[in-house]
Amino acid sequence: MSSSARPVTDPNARRAKKSEYYIVDCDVHHTFKSIKELYPYFPSVYRERLEEFGVSQGGGPGYLNGGYRGRRDDSFPKEGPSGSDYDLLREQLLDEFDIDYAVLTGDNIAGLMAGPDPDFAAATARAFNEWTYETWMSRDDRFLGSIYVAPQDPHLAAQEIDRWSEHPRMVQAYAIAGARFLYGQRYYYPIYEACCRNGIPFAVHVTGEGSGINPPPTAAGYPTYYIEMRMLRSSIFQAHIVSMVTEGVFERFPDLKVNMIEGGTAWVPAMMWKFDQDWKALRDQTPWIKRRPSEYIKEHVRFTTQPLEEPENPKDILTIFDWMDGASTLMFSSDYPHWDFDSPERTFPKMPKDQLQRILAVNAAELYGLKLEGKGASEIARSPRSPQTA
């Protein structure tokens, strides 16, 4: 130690105030000006990780998301985060692929809605909805909006849905998959009443599992790596869907449609087979389930396609589509600007044109009550059967 460090250890030189007591403070917090100060002490393998994710990484389940901070490398505008620049989004998505409608689902906000304070969560949802409507929806007619709701207080969530009743471009109520309770439980019924009252679907998007007050991202415990969490999202989606069918949500709310976003597709047929099989033996516990569970799912639940599973033989996914009645239940999604983006041109193997058109647009048009006009085959221009336009 150099002599220049001496004054710090010389108590008499530093003491402005004299106490008659010896004092030992057992809790004093110090920190670094930059995380970079710690780099020399870290194994080099972790420095790049720290560079990318910063000091908050490791806290939430989104930790070690793919791409760059979970986003497509090429999606960062000159200033601000990925997805924050309309012109770039328009160039890379809307114009690049000639998208007719794009449902905005938001980003970087769901974490704030996973906390224990229901009023703050509801205020955050409301603020984000207002901002989306004023800032984004006004810029481009192709945008449709999602009404964020905080399910911590279903009555506040229902109020938020009702607030947008005069705005048909806000096409769905939107909650995250990380939730305190399974979505079939009666606690949430005010949300479903509001959805049916307003003729909009209830959308569930993966995220928030293990955040805030939500249960861990797998029922078996907290995973170590992001790929584990990602693999097991389907289990969370299965739990919500099975809960909604079993609790009788679709008997109680026969007009309710549910849109499951980004949770995968290939597992759906296997889940439906087992569900139907088990129902035959266990139906007596839930006699209000009058039809095979798969029938409720095919009628009431829609699944977005991204990230579409990639079998070794790409055509095999079409068998999965058949098994789940995909021509009616699947809706294309790109997930732009996230790293696992699916392009509408490069995602689906060669398949019958009418089925592809249903997945790319018609199923969404029917769910949201959209008119598809001006291009493509005449059958896609038929009037939608959404409750909104009924």
Added chain:
Amino acid sequence: MATHTRQKHVVCRTDELPPGERKIVEVAGRSIGVFNIGGTYYALRNLCPHKGAELCRGRLTGLMLGENPQELRYERVGEVLRCPWHGWEFDVKTGKMVIQPGMRVKTYDVSVEEVSVEQFHVSVEGEAVVLHV
């Protein structure tokens, strides 16, 4: 059988493409990324064989390895190109996908040559990076 005759295309002066940098050029109707890795030049088609993203705009990273569980070893820093969309890792030196070498992006030869303005109708004189397409 017709043989394709490769043409030389001047990319830039060598001092315009220092180690760790890349340059994306349009040559013969193709977008091609030219990389300088430790003083050697490599060229790859700017098209990911997976979903068609502009591969050469991806990040250059190292290769994370580990022979046993919970072992991490980071090598070949700056030699692995990760697709800007889905993050697949390609070896810049071979164009092969790291974990599935059958999946590969087209590579091109690159040389360093003395050129003059007249030779290639571009404003380059002296030592230049030359792409063979």
